[in-house]
Amino acid sequence: MKSITPCCNKTTQLKQEIDRADAILVGAGAGLSASAGLTYTGVRFEKYFGDFIKKYNFRDMYSGGFYPFDTLEEYWAYWSRYIYINRYHNAPKNVYGSLLKLLQKKDYFILTTNVDHCFQKAGFDKNRLFYMQGDYGLWQCSKPCHQNTYDNERTVKKMFLEQKDRKIPSKLVPYCPVCGAPMSMNLRADLTFVEDEGWHKAAGRYQDFLSRHRGLHLLYLELGVGVNTPAIIKYPFWKMTFQNPMAVYACINLSAPYCPNEIKKQTICIHDDIGNIINKLLILKETSC
Known part of the structure; x- marks a missing residue:
């Protein structure tokens, strides 16, 4: 050698x-x-997720992303913040x-x-x-019923700006255009990854x-x-x-x-x-x- x-x-x-x-x-x-500088704990986490930390005692952004929220409105309020600061902000x-x-x-x-x-x-x-x-900037069908992904920038920014009390407006919840199932992140978390x-x-x-x-x-x-x-x-x-x-x-x-x-x-x-x-x-x- x-x-x-x-x-x-x-x-x-x-x-x-x-x-x-x-x-x-x-x-x-x-x-x-x-x-x-893209840290998922500490000051940066507390700045953007203080209300979620107070209610759920999350320790970091990553673990909060796996929490089984009761509604899609709250789920996407969390994830839109997550995506916005980690994908659409510069490091x-x-x-x-x-x-x-x-x-x-x-x-x-x-x-x-x-x-x-x-x-x-x-x-x-x-x-x-x-x-x-995968990519924080892409969505996919949660089933998934097909193998396409979808750019989420425009909708995520609206979710970020229009959410209130840890919830986005119901009209912004994304659904699959083919089968109507809820959309999910295009991240390799399980066997549904597209x-x-x-x-x-x-x-x-x-x-x-x-x-x-x-x-x-x-x-x-x-x-x-x-x-x-x-x-x-x-x-x-x-x-x-x-x-x-x-x-x-x-x-x-x-x-x-x-x-x-x-x-x-x-x-x-x-x-x-x-x-x-x-x-x-x-x-x-x-x-x-």
Whole structure:
């Protein structure tokens, strides 16, 4: 296996690998958006969901999204706030924009479990993105009776503005245009998740990227990936690194990053804030020009 034994600090190592790699496959998890300021607890949560916290004692946005509300009017009051601030607001920090600068002029692809659309809002080419777990900006039939998804921006913004006492007007509750069942979020929470035409095209582009770079010097750059769904990014990145002696696996995470012993010599693990490391990498990039 190719050895990357440190001769300098890990950030400099990673900068060198970014420069040398034939291509970069980025695997992005929730930690990347958290680094950009899209937190689901604390002050931000309390600012937008204080009334729900008072009534239901929710601890964070995520767990509140699974609560069995009594009415669809209250359900969509909660979810419209959730979608509005996490999908249609810009992230407080420009971490995604900095990542785009870092990847400029590189052959890259993004595989992400994030559903907040931050990559496209930052200017990433949508043809280089695979949102595997869905999109806050899309609805689907809750059954589902068909495999289409629907843009929700206009209605969500009306829900957000017109709700009162934790309820939206009944006229804004969304129903499937085909069978009349209530609509639901296009998020991979259970077996009803709709993989629409756009999803399958993105999946095809991802497989094409892997095929075109098989056996080359590929950098698997994992950013903020946790252990909730390791089979989507983390485990495949480990496996593909192990199968390719030319590959390098890099992981940046505030939770202690790690890797199997089998790929240790091909790995760069950085225990730090993602935005902080990206800024350091950009400084190194500028000083080397």
